[in-house]
Amino acid sequence: MLDLAFVRSPLPHASIIAINTNVARKAPEVVAVYTAEDLNIPAHHSFMAVSEACARPPLAVGKVRFVGDIVAAVVATSRAAASDAAELVEVDYDPLPVVVDPEDALAPGAPAQFDELGTNLAAGIRSAPDDDPLADAEVVVRARIENQRVAVVPMEGNAIVVLPGAPGDAHELTAYVSAQNGARMAGADGQVVRPLAPQSIRVIAPHVDGGFGGKAGIVAEHSIAITAALTLGQPLKWVETRSENLIGMPHGRAQVQYVELELRQIGYDVAVALTNATPVGAFRGAGRPEASALLERIMDMAAVTLDLDPAEIRRRNFLGPEQFPYQTVVGTRYDSGNYAVALDEALRLADYPALGAEQARRRAAGSRTSLGIGLASYVEITAGGGAREWGSVTVHPDGTATASVGTSGHGQGHPTSFAMLVSDKLGIPLESRPRATAKTPTPGGNRRQSSPHCRSEAAARSWRLSTSSNRIRQLRLKRYLYRAQSLDPACRTGNLRCRCGDPTNDVRQVTMGASRPTPRHVRLTRSLLSSVRTPDWLSQ
Amino acid sequence: MTDAADEHRITVTVNGEPHAVEVEPRLLLVHLLREGLRLTGTHIGCDTTNCGACTVLYDGTPVKSCTMLAVQADGHEITTVEGLGSLSELDPVQEGFTIEHGLQCGFCTPGMMLTAKALITNNPNPSEEDVRWGLSGNLCRCTGYQNIVKAVLWAAAKQHGHVAETNGQGTTVSGRT
Numbered sequence: 001m002l003d004l005a006f007v008r009s010p011l012p013h014a015s016i017i018a019i020n021t022n023v024a025r026k027a028p029e030v031v032a033v034y035t036a037e038d039l040n041i042p043a044h045h046s047f048m049a050v051s052e053a054c055a056r057p058p059l060a061v062g063k064v065r066f067v068g069d070i071v072a073a074v075v076a077t078s079r080a081a082a083s084d085a086a087e088l089v090e091v092d093y094d095p096l097p098v099v100v101d102p103e104d105a106l107a108p109g110a111p112a113q114f115d116e117l118g119t120n121l122a123a124g125i126r127s128a129p130d131d132d133p134l135a136d137a138e139v140v141v142r143a144r145i146e147n148q149r150v151a152v153v154p155m156e157g158n159a160i161v162v163l164p165g166a167p168g169d170a171h172e173l174t175a176y177v178s179a180q181n182g183a184r185m186a187g188a189d190g191q192v193v194r195p196l197a198p199q200s201i202r203v204i205a206p207h208v209d210g211g212f213g214g215k216a217g218i219v220a221e222h223s224i225a226i227t228a229a230l231t232l233g234q235p236l237k238w239v240e241t242r243s244e245n246l247i248g249m250p251h252g253r254a255q256v257q258y259v260e261l262e263l264r265q266i267g268y269d270v271a272v273a274l275t276n277a278t279p280v281g282a283f284r285g286a287g288r289p290e291a292s293a294l295l296e297r298i299m300d301m302a303a304v305t306l307d308l309d310p311a312e313i314r315r316r317n318f319l320g321p322e323q324f325p326y327q328t329v330v331g332t333r334y335d336s337g338n339y340a341v342a343l344d345e346a347l348r349l350a351d352y353p354a355l356g357a358e359q360a361r362r363r364a365a366g367s368r369t370s371l372g373i374g375l376a377s378y379v380e381i382t383a384g385g386g387a388r389e390w391g392s393v394t395v396h397p398d399g400t401a402t403a404s405v406g407t408s409g410h411g412q413g414h415p416t417s418f419a420m421l422v423s424d425k426l427g428i429p430l431e432s433r434p435r436a437t438a439k440t441p442t443p444g445g446n447r448r449q450s451s452p453h454c455r456s457e458a459a460a461r462s463w464r465l466s467t468s469s470n471r472i473r474q475l476r477l478k479r480y481l482y483r484a485q486s487l488d489p490a491c492r493t494g495n496l497r498c499r500c501g502d503p504t505n506d507v508r509q510v511t512m513g514a515s516r517p518t519p520r521h522v523r524l525t526r527s528l529l530s531s532v533r534t535p536d537w538l539s540q
Numbered sequence: 541m542t543d544a545a546d547e548h549r550i551t552v553t554v555n556g557e558p559h560a561v562e563v564e565p566r567l568l569l570v571h572l573l574r575e576g577l578r579l580t581g582t583h584i585g586c587d588t589t590n591c592g593a594c595t596v597l598y599d600g601t602p603v604k605s606c607t608m609l610a611v612q613a614d615g616h617e618i619t620t621v622e623g624l625g626s627l628s629e630l631d632p633v634q635e636g637f638t639i640e641h642g643l644q645c646g647f648c649t650p651g652m653m654l655t656a657k658a659l660i661t662n663n664p665n666p667s668e669e670d671v672r673w674g675l676s677g678n679l680c681r682c683t684g685y686q687n688i689v690k691a692v693l694w695a696a697a698k699q700h701g702h703v704a705e706t707n708g709q710g711t712t713v714s715g716r717t
Contacts, residue, residue, distance in 0.1 A: 080566075155585050155593060155647035155681045209583075209647030210681050242586040411645030411682045 001161070002031060004225055004238040005082035007072035007089045008247070009064035012100065012276035013111060014093035016063055019072060024088040029081035032232060033089065034073045036061045039227045044192045046250060046281055047181070047217025050272050051122040054114055056279070058220035063096065065113055066278050068247030073224050075236060102256055102273035113274035126269040127329065137262035141302045147290045149254035152283050154210030154410075157240035158249060160222055162229035165200075172200040175226060179203070180211035182408065185218050192223045196230075208410035213282030214249045221248065252283020255290050261298045288380075296376045310375045311347060315340050318377070339377060393422055401428055550614035554579065555623025563610045570594045570605035572613070573620060581621040581650050585679070592678030595651035596620050602658045604677075621650035624657060632698035633657050633691075642691030644682035652678050652688055660696040668693065 021033040036059035043055035060069050072089045076082035097111040104110055105120040113120055134140055161176040173196060179185050182205035208215065221238060229236040240248065254277070258269070303313040318339040319326050326334045352373075359371040393403045403422045409415050423429065547562040554577060561576055573579045573596065582605060585593030589607040596605045597619035605618075625631035633653045636642065643649045652675065659666060659674040666674065671692045672685070680688060 080564075153681060155591065155645065155679070156583070207646075209645040212681070242588060242591075411643075413644070 002075050002077060002229075002232070002234055002236040003079040003082045004228060004236055005074045005076070005079070005086040006070045006221065006224075006244070007074065007086045007091065008244070009060065009067060009069040009071055009091075009093070011064060011093050011095055012067050013096040013098045013113075014064050015096060016060060016071065017092040017094050018090075019092075020090040021072060023090070024072075024074060024085040027076075027081070027085040027088055029077040030074060030085045031077065031234075032075040032228070033085070034075075034224070034228060034231075035059055035071070039073075039224065039231065041192065041223050041227050044218070044223060046219055046279070048282075051117075053117055054122050054274065056220060058223045064093070066247075066276050068244070068278060070220055070224065070248075073228060075228055075232065079239070098276045100275050100277045102254070102271075102275055105273040105275045106271060111276075113276070117274075120274040122272040122274050124269075124271040134260060134262050139262065139302070139305060141259075141261045141298055141305055143257075143259045143298055143301055145257040145259065145294055145297055147253045147255040147257060147293055149277065149280070150252045150283060151246050152212050152214030152249050152252055152281075153245065154212050154214060156209030157242060157245040158215065158219065158221060159237070159239045160225050161235065161237045162226050163235045164230050164233050171202040172196055173226065173230065174202045174204065175222075176204050176206065177222065178208050178215060179205045180208065180213075180215040180408075180410065181205075181217070185222065192218060192226070205408040208408050211410050212284050213252060213286055216282050219249070247278055249278075250281025251278045252280065253290060254280045257290070257294045259294055259298045261302055288378075292376060292378050296374075300375075310373075311343065311352065314375060314377055315343060318343070334379070337379065339379075343377060393426070395426065395428075401426055548611050548614075550611055552610070552613045552615075553617040555619060556617075561610075565609070565611060567610045568606055569596070569603075569608040569610045569613050569618070572610040573605060573618070576610075579620050579622050583647055583650060585647065585651075590679065591648070591651075592655065593648050593651045595654045595678060597654050597658060600658060600661070602655045602677075619654065619657075621653060624653060631657065631695075633660070633695040635698060636691040636693075636695035637688075640687050640691035640694050642683070642688045643680075648678060648680045652680065656692040656695060660692065660699055664696060664700040665702060666693070666696055671696075 019035050021035065024030060024033045036057060039059060041058045043057040043061075045055055049055070056065075058070065059073065060071050064071065071091050072086070074082045074085045074089070076085055099105045099110050099120070105113075110120055112118065156178055159178045163174040163176075165172040165174065175185070177185060182203040185203045185205075221240070225236060225238045299313055299317070300310055302308075303310045306313065308316075319334065319337060320340075321336075321338045324334060324336045328334070355371065355373050359373060361367075362369065362371055391404065393401055395401045401422055403418050546564060548565055549560065549562050551558055551560045552572070553559070554573065559577060561572065563572060563576070567576075570582055570584055573582050574584070582596055583593040584606055585591035587606055589604050592604060594604055594606040595602050597603075597617075598608070598613065599617050600619075625634050630638070631653075633656045636656075637649060637653060642652070655675055655678050656671075659671065663670055663674075668689055671689050675685070675688065675692070
């Protein structure tokens with residue numbers, strides 16, 4: 001299989017005067033050397049566009065904007081040859097003034113990253129200008145908080161294998177990729193690689209060894225690899241080095257936060273600045289940790305200002321149970337909650353007064369080992385945004401089951417979680433090892449916070465009966481299952497599992513009995529269930 | 541950029557099996573293992589000796605195979621994760637990682653286990669601190685290390701037939717078969 005290597009910019013900001021690929025093209029084992037004009041890949045975003053005007057050309061056009069920006073791509077018959085030849089590409093740069101700090105980037109006269117934009121402000125939002133939330137404030141707490149830039153660094157870096165389809169193949173393109181969201185990649189490929197319809201693209205994300213937000217979209221390296229493979233009509237792979245990962249994979253955090261808190265209202269003013277550092281993307285919580293850090297910090301500062309205990313200032317400012325549903329100033333709607341109860345229970349479990357006493361004791365004794373006590377109150381969005389998901393469960397005649405969902409596990413224990421869920425729904429003991437198999441043909445993809453909820457719901461809803469099978473078997477199955485449910489009063493609606501101990505109610509018996517005269521696989525159907533609910537342990 | 545004249549003929553014993561191979565002088569041991577011998581259980585995490593994902597045993601000593609040339613392994617014995625145990629008979633280290641849930645994504649796990657194997661072979665009854673020090677050349681991005689340490693203590697107990705002790709949650713199992 002062919003290997004791909006990149007020529008990356010060593011400069012953070014520079015005009016490209018010339019790129020000479022002649023020597024590289026003639027190097028041993030080299031198949032092709034591409035620059036932007038050879039492949040003509042449209043500028044695209046990774047997975048969330050802050051500003052449509054700031055799409056990144058996968059191969060740099062005219063100038064480079066960060067160390068690691070890609071200038072050329074080399075395809076060779078071995079990785080070593082591709083890497084060797086990449087060093088033979090000569091690029092003539094004319095350095096431009098650099099700005100790496102987001103505050104500096106917004107200062108007048110800062111070097112513009114996108115000349116046509118005329119500013120480094122990619123996007124921004126602020127509360128209504130005539131609405132001064134601090135107008136009659138008695139106490140205002142202000143802070144400037146830096147939430148530093150971090151590299152995402154999954155233990156396994158990016159990697160992609162692109163297999164162009166042969167004439168007559170079901171797919172024009174198959175890509176094996178270490179991605180959190182194969183489905184989104186497939187959709188993005190369809191847009192980036194214009195001639196391909198999404199249904200002609202198959203993206204397979206096998207077991208992925210760490211994502212942490214950095215593998216959430218289609219990056220420049222992906223679109224170059226795909227386009228190069230399609231152009232050559234040959235399979236091709238790219239495996240990122242750690243050095244490439246540190247400069248190429250979108251970074252996390254990198255925020256400077258200014259906060260003004262008046263204890264009844266909060267105003268907001270958000271700016272996203274363009275700099276000559278590696279682009280910033282999702283990382284472990286994707287914005288929520290940064291927002292939480294800001295809120296918790298400013299509340300702690302307010303507690304000090306008002307001489308209140310950090311727990312007490314939080315308790316006083318929680319929404320009360322009677323205030324729900326509640327819409328915040330930024331438009332987020334909270335459906336329900338009783339946060340004081342959760343806080344009090346956390347304080348009880350941690351023995352907060354004892355911790356406070358120990359902290360005071362150490363301070364009084366001048367101990368070299370201080371005790372820090374941090375409080376944070378946070379509500380997680382699960383399966384936000386009306387996420388959709390695909391799933392199927394196939395029950396085999398031997399009583400085992402295979403579950404497929406539109407997400408791949410990369411360390412969260414998804415196969416175990418989904419297997420437990422399937423086990424719970426079907427009554428097949430976990431010891432039988434029903435497997436949750438990851439495929440990624442459809443929506444979803446993996447965000448840790450939403451996967452267990454959304455994907456397990458998909459798995460749970462996917463008792464689909466194959467429509468081609470004979471009706472008698474379906475009816476027999478239904479009869480067994482309804483009987484099973486009616487016999488067991490503890491059986492919840494939609495839960496096929498029966499706990500009454502009668503072996504005829506065990507779904508394995510049902511499927512094995514029903515499948516005796518039948519094809520190899522019996523698909524249980526959602527129509528057998530009047531409804532499927534999120535299991536209690538997930539919805540709590 | 542090579543021709544046959546540049547190739548060196550070496551013999552390396554990997555997981556007990558001798559292999560006579562011709563390699564480029566610059567070929568790294570990890571690439572010989574993964575691409576030459578198709579033993580892909582050894583992972584490449586950093587290319588820079590930092591992360592330890594590529595750790596293998598070199599005559600019983602853990603080495604980072606991304607920082608060793610294949611020719612340096614000529615005449616030596618290499619153990620990779622494939623040689624640690626089998627599906628039917630796990631090594632105590634593999635068993636410990638299973639029981640104590642010593643992994644999440646699993647990418648660092650082969651290197652962790654081989655480092656652990658050497659550690660508990662040389663130190664049959666390590667303390668938690670011994671384990672933490674012994675594993676300090678292996679990085680994990682998911683777990684926070686707690687369960688990895690427990691897994692190694694569990695494996696030491698199993699391999700050497702004693703009861704392990706931890707400073708942690710007290711869940712460590714005695715080392716009976």
